[in-house]
Amino acid sequence: MKRKMMYSSRKKPVLYLKEERRFLSGRCTVYKLFGLCMALVLVSLLWLQLSCSGEMSSSAMDVLQQLPPPPCPDQASASDDPTWGPHKLALIVPFRERFEELLVFVPYMHAFLNKKKIRHRIFIINQVDHFRFNRASLINVGFLESGDDTDYLAMHDVDLLPQNQALDYGFPADGPFHVASPELHPLYHYKSYVGGILLLTKKHYHMCNGMSNRFWGWGREDDEFYRRLRKAKLQLFRPSGITTGYKTFRHIHDPAWRKRDQKRVASQKQEQFKVDPEGGLSNLRYKMESRQEMTISGAPCTVVHIKLECDTSKTPWCILG
Numbered sequence: 103m104k105r106k107m108m109y110s111s112r113k114k115p116v117l118y119l120k121e122e123r124r125f126l127s128g129r130c131t132v133y134k135l136f137g138l139c140m141a142l143v144l145v146s147l148l149w150l151q152l153s154c155s156g157e158m159s160s161s162a163m164d165v166l167q168q169l170p171p172p173p174c175p176d177q178a179s180a181s182d183d184p185t186w187g188p189h190k191l192a193l194i195v196p197f198r199e200r201f202e203e204l205l206v207f208v209p210y211m212h213a214f215l216n217k218k219k220i221r222h223r224i225f226i227i228n229q230v231d232h233f234r235f236n237r238a239s240l241i242n243v244g245f246l247e248s249g250d251d252t253d254y255l256a257m258h259d260v261d262l263l264p265q266n267q268a269l270d271y272g273f274p275a276d277g278p279f280h281v282a283s284p285e286l287h288p289l290y291h292y293k294s295y296v297g298g299i300l301l302l303t304k305k306h307y308h309m310c311n312g313m314s315n316r317f318w319g320w321g322r323e324d325d326e327f328y329r330r331l332r333k334a335k336l337q338l339f340r341p342s343g344i345t346t347g348y349k350t351f352r353h354i355h356d357p358a359w360r361k362r363d364q365k366r367v368a369s370q371k372q373e374q375f376k377v378d379p380e381g382g383l384s385n386l387r388y389k390m391e392s393r394q395e396m397t398i399s400g401a402p403c404t405v406v407h408i409k410l411e412c413d414t415s416k417t418p419w420c421i422l423g
Contacts, residue, residue: 181212181402182221189273191215191222191301192252194244195260196237198229203260203354205398210263212401220271223252224403230391231409233420238313238323239410242386245307247393247406254303256281262298263352266344274301276339278331283340286350296331296338297324298351309334311382318412318420329377387411 182190193211197204208224215222225248227240241257248255254273262282269281282298284291290298310330317323331338344350391407412420 181216181223183219184221186219186221187273189221189254190252191220191271191273192244192248192255193222193224193258194241194248194255195224195226195258196229196235196240196244197226197260198235200260206354207260207263208403209399209401211258212403214264214267215271217267218271223248224401226403226405228405228407229410230407233410233412234318234422235320236315236318236410236420237320238317238327239315239386239388240408242312242315242383243388243406243408243410245304245312245383246386247390252304254301255307257300257302259298261354262287263354264299264350265352266346266350268344269341269350271301274303274306274339277337278302278306279339281341282351286341286344286346286348288348288351288353294325294328296328306334306336308383309336311380311384312386314378314381315386316378316381316417318417326378330382387413 193215195204195207204226208226211224212222225244227244227247229235229240245255256271259282264281270279271281278296279301280296280299281301284293284295287295287298310327310333313323313330314326317326388411389409391409393407394405396403396405414420
């Protein structure tokens with residue numbers, strides 16, 4: 103990632119003082135008052151930006167200090183050892199502006215999967231358009247952009263970290279495997295819940311035509327996908343023998359900083375509980391802006407910057423006035 107740096111030119115102190123005297127001397131004109139006001143506004147904005155950045159950094163540091171150390175950090179450089187087996191996981195993370203969680207998530211999950219000897223690639227699908235966040239569409243994009251060298255995927259929230267090494271992230275040959283089951287997830291406990299972390303083979307995901315693209319804003323896309331699993335006659339599996347209960351995962355979402363977009367307009371309320379019979383991979387529309395290979399604390403990941411497209415005649419709630 104390239105960064106542009108700006109360097110201020112230096113002037114001799116004597117010349118600077120002369121200019122300053124000239125500006126302050128004489129009558130106080132409208133132009134001078136306007137210039138002073140603009141300078142004060144710019145200084146205020148700069149101070150506010152620095153203050154917010156400092157608070158966000160402190161929030162990220164608090165999260166890092168509270169978390170246990172990542173498992174087996176000595177394996178941080180490995181991720182694709184062929185002796186670990188024939189299958190390879192595409193860990194797909196729908197993402198927008200949650201950088202504090204991302205800085206924790208990528209190195210933690212990389213080390214966690216390495217310890218379990220799971221071949222993997224981490225894909226951060228970053229939505230950069232002006233529409234509302236669409237988790238389901240981003241997962242669809244991740245499925246298409248994850249390449250042919252991976253044969254199963256994990257639909258994985260960026261704010262959910264597994265704390266129990268006994269959790270299975272292996273190839274779900276028999277059917278979808280819901281890692282963050284209702285008995286273990288710290289927040290959501292209803293029986294049809296399939297969100298948080300769900301593993302599927304790429305074949306099974308394609309059988310469902312992916313996820314519906316109609317869900318702009320937060321929530322409900324998982325419930326619709328549960329119905330797709332049933333329609334495709336796929337049996338859903340969940341962990342067994344896990345004794346850590348609701349402490350099985352660490353939820354690092356900070357609601358004070360990251361408020362969820364739960365707004366519902368009238369037309370959206372009528373559609374949110376309906377099954378989308380045709381939408382999914384077949385009508386996904388997006389543009390890939392760029393693709394970057396990068397590392398976070400030594401852990402590799404692929405960041406895909408994408409712009410989704412929205413047909414406002416069908417889903418006008420992709421934009422809120």
